[in-house]
Amino acid sequence: MDYFIIFVTTVAGLYFHGWLYVRIRRWMDRDLALALAGKDEQKKTFMLEQLAGAQAQKIKRRDLPKWLEATAAGYSGR
Template sequence: MNLDYVVVGVVSLLALAMHVVLFVLVRRWMDRDLALSMAGDDPVRRAWMLERLAQAKREGVRRRDLQAWLERAAAEAPAGGQGV
């Protein structure tokens, strides 16, 4: 009977760990998509915006401030080669 509790506990902990990992991955994907959506189709701007996203993470920009921070960065983005 005691083994049943151990199995339930282990499975519950694994399920919680899986949910935490999925939560973190989805947040990263959302942040990356936000940065790329501001860059458009230009590969130069996309690379530049991904670097700005990494910079925001290094500087510790809070998630609720990230969109405004990226919008300011997008306004300073270099012009790419496709907009001729």
Template sequence: MDYFIIAALTFAAIYFHWWLYVRFKRWGDRDLALSMAGDDADKKNYMLEQLALAQEQKLKGAELQARLERAAADYHAD
């Protein structure tokens, strides 16, 4: 029974740390996209859409940042 408790708590701790890692990564990616938008509300929405598209393509790290930088440079306010 002791091994079961230890295994269950270990699994819960590992899952919790993984969950935190994923959340922090998502928050960081979102902050990156929003930081490139400045104070323009329309550009913020555009950058969040571009972030969603990049995430669908499973871009990560430097590829994600480069994609968002290109999107920010290509943005034209209507």
């Protein structure tokens, strides 16, 4: 019974750490997109849409900052 408890708590801890890691990565990506948008509300919306598009296109995470910067530079306003 002791081994079962250790196993369950270890698996739960590993799952929680994995979930937290994924959430922090998402927050960092979202924060980057919003930082590139500045204070312009329309640009913030645009950048969040572009971030969702980048995730749908499966842009690699290491390439994401440059991709978002290029997208932000190409923003002409709506």
